[in-house]
Amino acid sequence: MxxxxxxxxxxxxxxxxxxxxxxxxxxxxxxxxxxxxxxxxxxxxxxxxxxxxxxxxxxxxxxxxxxxxxxxxxxxxxxxxxxxxxxxxxxxxxxxxxxxxxxxxxGEALAAAVERALFDAVDDRDDTALVATQAVPVADGVDDDGILIGESEVMQRVRQRLQRAGQSQFTVLVSGESGTGKELAARYVHACSTRSTGPFTPVHCGAIPEGLFESELFGYRKGAFTGAEADRVGLVEGTNGGTLFLDEIGDMPLSAQVKLLRVLQERRIRRVGDDRERDVDIRVIAATNRDLEEDVRQGHFREDLFFRLNVVPVHMPALRQRREDIPALARAIVRRWSEGRGRLSDSCLKRLMTLPFMGNVRELENLLQRMLALSDDYELDVPLLDEMYSGLQDNPQISLQAMHDADLNLDTWLEINERQLIDQALLKTGGNITRAAEELGISFRSLRYRLKKTGQGEDQE
The missing domain is CATH 3.40.50.2300 (Response regulator)
Incomplete structure (x- = not known):
């Protein structure tokens, strides 16, 4: 209040x-x-x-x-x-x-604007709370997974915003490409909050069939439908006192969006087939790799729900936007998967910093796992890295199934491949844009436009 x-x-x-x-x-x-x-x-x-x-x-x-x-x-x-x-x-x-x-x-836009203003006020004046969060133990595995490791300026800002978000009860919307660590960012907020001892419930909205959304989220009474042989507590009610993480919220059907909005507004739910409402005490964090504002304009996502979720927006940066963090990330990943026995040579770390990693930290982790599996005594060096990485690049999985496995749509899939080809051309030419354009068979101006469009231009200025 x-x-x-x-x-x-x-x-x-x-x-x-x-x-x-x-x-x-x-x-x-x-x-x-x-x-x-x-x-x-x-x-x-x-x-x-x-x-x-x-x-x-x-x-x-x-x-x-x-x-x-x-x-x-x-x-x-x-x-x-x-x-x-x-x-x-x-x-x-x-x-x-x-x-x-x-x-x-x-009303939704006004309420969301007021909540953003209140969060900003807390963000600005409660610096003592931020200092206190430094001593709060984060969730198991957050730093060990290497996602939130990094001393780049952009990651310091992200961690600071996540810590401050943890001190409030406002909804958080985490955006970013696949593999940037949106779920671990949500776990970080949960760990920094007063709800850290409560449950953290992740829900992948794209993995639940539309017809089952209501019963999965809100539960049901015995006899509510065929097969409902006993009362069942839904995911929302089961998260009482904790944090509900809705991953890929853009995939939630419109029918379920209406019911989620009511939960956010009234903090009450009704099980399927039940005639009474139940109070719930949850904090919601949502994540998406889509442009929800564009989805709102296209009518695929409710505007009022977007306002409710987007009170504290946090954007997870792509790995190519924080290349200086790659050595620390790589060491943490290797240490975890080799139980402390793995070693990365300096030349290997420098080579890793030149790779595009369009799959972000998830791709980096997969590459290092393959290297550990095929290394001698967990010693990782450039020849092994080049063998593993070139093998992946020489045998691209350009297929509908590969696109589905990566949980991407066609536009994002094509954008990733475009970025990979541009990065390979720049890598081959030592960053020379004119020669890279020649390698790609396009004009200098066209390449500059594509670099700007895909967010790569900053690295080439």
Whole structure:
């Protein structure tokens, strides 16, 4: 529960917005003008200030933003406007607004924006909690698996955000390519949270048939359908006091999305065939390798559920975006799979840093496992690495089954192969873009465009 100040001159809009925020459990103080807002700010403390832009024929919302910076410096300000433009947004941000929302704004979008603002406030002022998390033991296997190891700037930011997310109860949406460690990021959040002693329940949304989603998630009563011979507790109810991890949330059917939204809103579930509701106390972390915003635009994913999940967004970087972490990752993986007996030569580590690893850490781990299996006395060097890696590249598994096994769609599969070919050309030419373009049979401009499109351009600047 948070204390909110709502500044809106239109009475009906003020009443509706306040009611929606109160239903979310917040305490809401309303006022109709900047002058009333100033009096409220002088007499009470607020966590979030929500203000309309246009009031009394002028951009009075900007006055409220400036006022908040002085009277409520710790509050986050959300601007509500029916006159949104790029210029308005830039000006509002410069004045100190946290975010802006375009009217008419849905209840879900408003609730999610408030939660993001509250998380940002905690993120900004609760640095002592962050220091404390450094001593919190993380879940077994997180660092041993090598996924969250790394001192690159991007990984330090990711770990910091995950640690701070663990100190809150907000929903987290972890995005990233396959193999970047989204589940282990979720386990890290769980381990850093007050729920660390409770269950962590992973659910792969793409592995449950659509017709079984409701019974799997919410359970059922005896006799609810043919074969229901006894009461069964669902995954949500069985996670009480812990964290429910919904992997590949983009694969969840629309019918199940509606029911999940209700759980997030009301923290209650109803088993299939039951006539009573049950309270549940869970924290939800979702993950996806898809562009959920595009799925929302295409009508494949509910917008209100997206807002509910995307309160604390965390993006797991691709391995090619943190190549400096490869040596530490490789050593950790080899140590784990060889029980401490494996050794990587310096030249082998340098060679690993040049490989594309489009399958990310998962591909790195698979490659090192193969090398350990065929090595002499667990000594890993360049000749063995080249033999293993070239063997994989010379015999590509370009098949529908291979695409399904990798849990990818056609666009992602083609993008990965494009990236691999570009990386091979750059590797062969020592990073020379002009010669790499010649190897690929395309123009210099075309290669530069493709490098930018696939996120590889930063490495070639």
């Amino acid at each position: 948070a204390d909110l100040l709502l500044v809106e001159d239109e009475a009906n809009a003020r009443r509706i917005l306040a009611l929606g925020l109160e239903l979310q459990g917040h305490r809401v103080t309303t006022c109709a003008s900047p002058e009333e807002a100033e009096a409220c700010m002088k007499s009470a403390t607020f966590d979030v200030v929500l203000t309309d832009l246009r009031m009394d024929g002028r951009d009075a919302g900007l006055e409220v933003i400036r006022m908040s910076r002085i009277l409520q410096p710790d509050a986050r300000v959300l601007l509500l406007t029916a006159y949104a433009s790029a210029e308005t947004a830039v000006l509002a941000m410069k004045q100190g607004a946290f975010d802006y929302l375009t009217k008419p704004v849905s």
